[in-house]
Amino acid sequence: MKPAESSFADRLLGRVRPSGLLSLSAPLLAIVFAGVITSIILLVSGDPPLETLGVMADYGTQPRSMVLILNSATTYYLAAIAVAIGFRMNLFNIGVDGQYRLAALIAAAVGGAVALPAPLHIALIIFVAMLVGAGWASIAGLLKVKRGVSEVISTIMLNAIATALGAWLLHKDRLAVEVAGSNNIGTRPIPESGQVPGMAIIPGTETKVFGLIVLAVVVGVVYHVLLNRTRFGFDLRATGRSESAAVASGVNVKKMVLIAMVLSGAAAGLIGMPQLLGASHSYGLDFPTGLGFTGIAIALLGRNHPVGIAFGALLWAFLDTSSSILQIEEIAPEIVQIMQGTIVLSVIIAYELVHRYQIAAGQRRVSKELAGGTPPRVEGASA
Amino acid sequence: MLQNRFGRLAATALAGSMLMGAAACGGGEEPATSASPTGGATSAAPAGGTTKVGLAYDIGGRGDQSFNDAAAAGLDKAKTELGLAETKELEAGSGETEAAKEERLRLLAQGGFNPIIAVGFAYSGPMKKVATEFPEVKFAIVDDEAAAGPNISNLVFAEHEGSFLVGAAAALKSKKNHVGFVGGVEVPLIKKFEAGFVAGAKAVKSDIKVDVKYLTQPPDFAGFNDPAKGKTAAEGMFDAGADVVYHAAGGSGGGVFEAAKAAQGWGIGVDSDQAKTAAEGVRDVILTSMIKKVDVAVFDFLKSASTGAPKAGTTVYDLKAGGVDYSTTGGHVDDIKTQLDEYKQKVISGEISVPKEVS
Numbered sequence: 022m023k024p025a026e027s028s029f030a031d032r033l034l035g036r037v038r039p040s041g042l043l044s045l046s047a048p049l050l051a052i053v054f055a056g057v058i059t060s061i062i063l064l065v066s067g068d069p070p071l072e073t074l075g076v077m078a079d080y081g082t083q084p085r086s087m088v089l090i091l092n093s094a095t096t097y098y099l100a101a102i103a104v105a106i107g108f109r110m111n112l113f114n115i116g117v118d119g120q121y122r123l124a125a126l127i128a129a130a131v132g133g134a135v136a137l138p139a140p141l142h143i144a145l146i147i148f149v150a151m152l153v154g155a156g157w158a159s160i161a162g163l164l165k166v167k168r169g170v171s172e173v174i175s176t177i178m179l180n181a182i183a184t185a186l187g188a189w190l191l192h193k194d195r196l197a198v199e200v201a202g203s204n205n206i207g208t209r210p211i212p213e214s215g216q217v218p219g220m221a222i223i224p225g226t227e228t229k230v231f232g233l234i235v236l237a238v239v240v241g242v243v244y245h246v247l248l249n250r251t252r253f254g255f256d257l258r259a260t261g262r263s264e265s266a267a268v269a270s271g272v273n274v275k276k277m278v279l280i281a282m283v284l285s286g287a288a289a290g291l292i293g294m295p296q297l298l299g300a301s302h303s304y305g306l307d308f309p310t311g312l313g314f315t316g317i318a319i320a321l322l323g324r325n326h327p328v329g330i331a332f333g334a335l336l337w338a339f340l341d342t343s344s345s346i347l348q349i350e351e352i353a354p355e356i357v358q359i360m361q362g363t364i365v366l367s368v369i370i371a372y373e374l375v376h377r378y379q380i381a382a383g384q385r386r387v388s389k390e391l392a393g394g395t396p397p398r399v400e401g402a403s404a
Numbered sequence: 405m406l407q408n409r410f411g412r413l414a415a416t417a418l419a420g421s422m423l424m425g426a427a428a429c430g431g432g433e434e435p436a437t438s439a440s441p442t443g444g445a446t447s448a449a450p451a452g453g454t455t456k457v458g459l460a461y462d463i464g465g466r467g468d469q470s471f472n473d474a475a476a477a478g479l480d481k482a483k484t485e486l487g488l489a490e491t492k493e494l495e496a497g498s499g500e501t502e503a504a505k506e507e508r509l510r511l512l513a514q515g516g517f518n519p520i521i522a523v524g525f526a527y528s529g530p531m532k533k534v535a536t537e538f539p540e541v542k543f544a545i546v547d548d549e550a551a552a553g554p555n556i557s558n559l560v561f562a563e564h565e566g567s568f569l570v571g572a573a574a575a576l577k578s579k580k581n582h583v584g585f586v587g588g589v590e591v592p593l594i595k596k597f598e599a600g601f602v603a604g605a606k607a608v609k610s611d612i613k614v615d616v617k618y619l620t621q622p623p624d625f626a627g628f629n630d631p632a633k634g635k636t637a638a639e640g641m642f643d644a645g646a647d648v649v650y651h652a653a654g655g656s657g658g659g660v661f662e663a664a665k666a667a668q669g670w671g672i673g674v675d676s677d678q679a680k681t682a683a684e685g686v687r688d689v690i691l692t693s694m695i696k697k698v699d700v701a702v703f704d705f706l707k708s709a710s711t712g713a714p715k716a717g718t719t720v721y722d723l724k725a726g727g728v729d730y731s732t733t734g735g736h737v738d739d740i741k742t743q744l745d746e747y748k749q750k751v752i753s754g755e756i757s758v759p760k761e762v763s
Contacts, residue, residue: 089503122623188590188621202549204525204593296501306591307526310623311499341497345508348494349515 031262032376034108034325039375051371055364062359068352076350077343084225086342091223091230093338094331095295096309098237100316101334102244103154103288105325107172109248110281111261116161116176117289118313119183124154125293126187126208129304130196132297133209142215143298147236150290157183158286159279166275172282180313191304200305207305217298233295240288241327257281289313318365324372337361455710456490457482458517460508462524463625465495470628470654470675471698475523475546478702485703486710492517496526506530513538519709521702522546525593531556542714544705546698547593549718558718559701563593564600565751566694566728567650568758570672571604572747573692573730574648575612576740577670582613584641586660588628588653590618597652597674597694599762607747607756615641619656628654635659642667648691650674661686670736679733693731697721724752 038044060070080086100117107114128150137145161179164170191197197206219229248254260267260277268274292312297304319337323330340361344354459479466476476493483491492515494508505527512520513534519542522531532551535543544557551558574583585601587594598616605612617637619627627633634656638649642663650672651660657674664671665686673682673693682690701721708714721727730737730744737744750756 085507089507092503093501184624185621187623191622199592200528200550202552203528204547204591205528205550206592301502301529306622307502308623309499309501315499341500341504342507344497345494345504345511349492349511354495354497 029373030111032372033321033369034111034261038324039372039379043375043379047372047375048368050375051364051367054371055360055367058363058367059356059360063356066353066356068356073347073350073352073356076346076352077339080343080346081339084223085228088223088226088228088230089342090335090338091234092295092299093341094334095231095234095237096292096312097315097319097334097337098331099240099288099292099295100312101319101323101330102240102316102327103285103292104313104316104320105323105330106244106285106288107281108320108325109261110257110277111264112278112281112285113173114158114161114176114282114285114289115173115317116158116179116183116313117285117292117316118311119176119180120154120157120286120289121292121313122187122308122310123157123183124150124290125297125308126190126196126304127153128290128293129208129211129297130190132211132215133303136212137214139214142212143217146211146215146298147291147294150294151287152290154290155283155287158282158289162279162282165282166278191306205305205307207303207308210303211298215298216302217295219299231295231299233299236291236294240291241331244288245327253280292316318361322365322368324368336364455486455488455519455706456492456515456517457488457706458512458515458520459491459493460505460512460520460522460527461493461495462526463496464629466493471696472523474676474696474698475521475702478699478706479521481699481703482706482710486707488706488710490517502526502529506533509534509543510537513541518542519544519706519714521705523698524548525550527551542709544702544709544714546701552717554716557705557714557716559698559705560718560720561696561698561701561727562720562722562758563652563694563696563728564596564603564758564760565723566696566730567597567600567652568604568607568751568756569723569730569744569748570650570692570694571601571606572608573604573737573740573744574601574650574670574672575605575608576743577691577737578609578612578646578648580645580647581609581611582615582644582646584615584617584638584646584649586634586637586641586649586651586653586656587616587618588620588651588656589625590621594618594652595762596760597650599759601650602762603758604747613646615644615646617641619653627656630656631659631662633659635663638663638671639667642669648672650694652694658683658686661689664689673731677731677733679731688734690734690736692737693733695729695731697727697729701727723748 039047063070063073081090103117104114128146131149132146157179161172161175164175165172191206193199196208198209199206217232220232221227221229223230248258256272256277260272260274264274296309301308319330319333322333340357344357347354347356457479459475461472464472466472479491482488492512496505509520509522509530521544523546525548527545528548528551531543531545532553535553535556539555542555544559545551546559549558549560583605585598587598602614605614619630619633619637634651634653638660641649648670649660649664651657652674661671661682670691671689673679673690675696677695678693679687679690705714751758
């Protein structure tokens with residue numbers, strides 16, 4: 022193992038991880054670091070840091086808020102996994118946003134148009150969403166393998182095209198119907214057979230957790246198994262680490278790029294599902310946007326690790342949810358965005374610091390052992 | 405070995421300090437818990453002087469120089485004239501879900517705010533839910549009729565009627581028999597403006613040419629706040645031969661007025677009397693403005709709520725009620741005022757029925 026040879030991008034995306042106890046110290050360091058910076062900003066803006074955090078913690082631990090946090094986190098988790106699939110392969114899928122919006126719109130329209138028994142109806146909507154997301158992402162994948170177009174550029178452009186296409190589709194003459202008495206416009210509501218009921222699993226509140234939180238867990242497990250326990254996952258990680266090495270070992274890199282992009286898009290298609298099937302039952306003007314970009318931040322925060330992303334998503338959801346209570350307490354809600362940004366930066370910096378410390382420590386150990394006359398423990402054939 | 409032991413020590417120390425930090429946070433919670441009012445303990449009907457008003461904006465909030473600011477103006481007026489005890493204004497975050505809006509309204513209701521006003525149709529679903537949870541609290545929603553309930557006042561406007569009048573004014577003033585409409589975002593609400601404007605122009609001259617352009621499509625709402633886009637769209641219309649352009653594009657309207665000034669044509673303002681509120685340099689090209697009196701609606705509601713009995717259900721602020729109107733600032737429409745007032749009377753009496761939808 023030669024960690025010194027890993028690139029910054031490898032460490033940024035969690036492809037190289039610090040080992041042992043040090044892996045624990047990095048996130049802790051990050052939290053302390055973010056806490057300090059946020060406290061300074063709060064002090065500068067004239068709000069007491071401890072009380073502010075107290076208000077947020079107090080609000081965040083109420084049963085109702087906990088449900089809201091879980092629900093937001095479900096969506097964020099799916100978004101981050103969609104991004105992470107690309108990241109592990111060295112693909113920056115910036116287009117998750119467009120992919121999920123288009124997928125949710127078309128899936129909502131299909132769901133509202135058909136009548137099927139409950140499990141089939143739900144399965145059909147989810148399948149359509151994955152198909153649309155995968156299809157939209159495959160455009161960027163094909164452009165990359167056939168024409169060498171950077172996926173960063175093409176997915177950003179496809180986001181804009183998805184917006185225009187969505188606006189065209191969300192029209193009375195096409196997929197949308199007017200909501201009586203409202204200035205909203207949306208797809209035909211999905212009948213009950215296509216809705217996923219919530220689960221009242223948090224005691225002390227009637228607010229229900231999205232039933233599709235199960236889907237997020239399943240996606241997390243599949244992501245983990247696929248990457249770490251299959252030949253495909255090995256190829257994917259290998260291609261992400263070193264394309265030339267992967268080619269040498271017989272991996273068809275072009276095929277891998279396309280498959281990774283399609284998988285990322287299919288996962289992106291799922292992002293809108295908890296909200297669509299669990300709450301709004303229709304895709305309207307007020308359907309949440311921008312989740313794809315939140316997903317990028319959370320994937321970075323969670324180091325592309327399925328469990329790390331879960332913590333990242335929960336933290337993000339907690340911060341978002343507490344913005345309202347901050348406004349009630351006359352604290353600028355923008356502090357939430359500052360915290361989120363600080364935390365992502367802190368995580369990146371902390372891991373980098375720990376990594377460098379680890380290398381320096383390793384070097385010191387080797388030189389000490391050399392000076393002491395004992396032969397250094399070197400792995401491999403370095404005679 | 406030494407390094408490893410040190411690492412373990414460091415980790416333990418860090419973990420320990422984190423725990424202490426967490427404990428400190430936990431300690432800090434206590435006073436906050438007792439300070440923040442919980443539960444719907446807001447049964448007493450509020451009277452003036454003790455009234456706590458909550459206002460929830462959609463994205464943009466106070467300071468958008470348009471729709472939200474009009475609501476804020478109504479609140480400010482009520483604050484001074486009715487002597488409100490406390491007001492709280494909450495803003496939406498971008499890309500949030502209905503659940504977040506619902507929670508915003510619920511927090512206000514739990515915090516003892518009564519009445520509560522939501523600005524914008526996006527609060528429709530959330531308001532319906534929260535209003536049933538807090539039957540004692542009076543709610544109002546601007547621009548939405550779908551959220552109905554015994555404690556919800558729906559404040560809606562006949563934007564098409566006001567737009568009809570400025571459409572007539574545009575046609576009367578147009579020398580080239582060619583006018584234009586710039587919409588911010590192509591949503592049903594803005595389509596009402598377009599429908600009224602086109603109908604008004606055609607009522608004066610049935611063969612008039614009306615150019616229509618929307619700046620963005622949902623979910624891209626940038627069209628309400630992009631003067632450059634507004635300018636480009638209006639320039640295109642003036643170049644094509646239009647000489648009066650009406651905008652319903654919020655902050656993008658500034659660009660429309662600039663284009664009007666450059667082309668020596670007329671611009672028509674929206675929502676507030678823009679001959680008074682637009683940038684100084686372009687005020688003289690503003691023929692008239694379609695005024696949508698959100699401030700009046702908000703003030704009226706607060707006034708009736710402070711005496712205890714706001715009207716539940718829909719209140720339409722139309723021409724008859726003075727909720728929409730055309731402005732005369734600058735005196736540019738003085739010569740056609742009689743004709744405009746004739747149209748106004750015809751709309752009020754029902755002789756002319758203005759379409760809400762683009763035909």
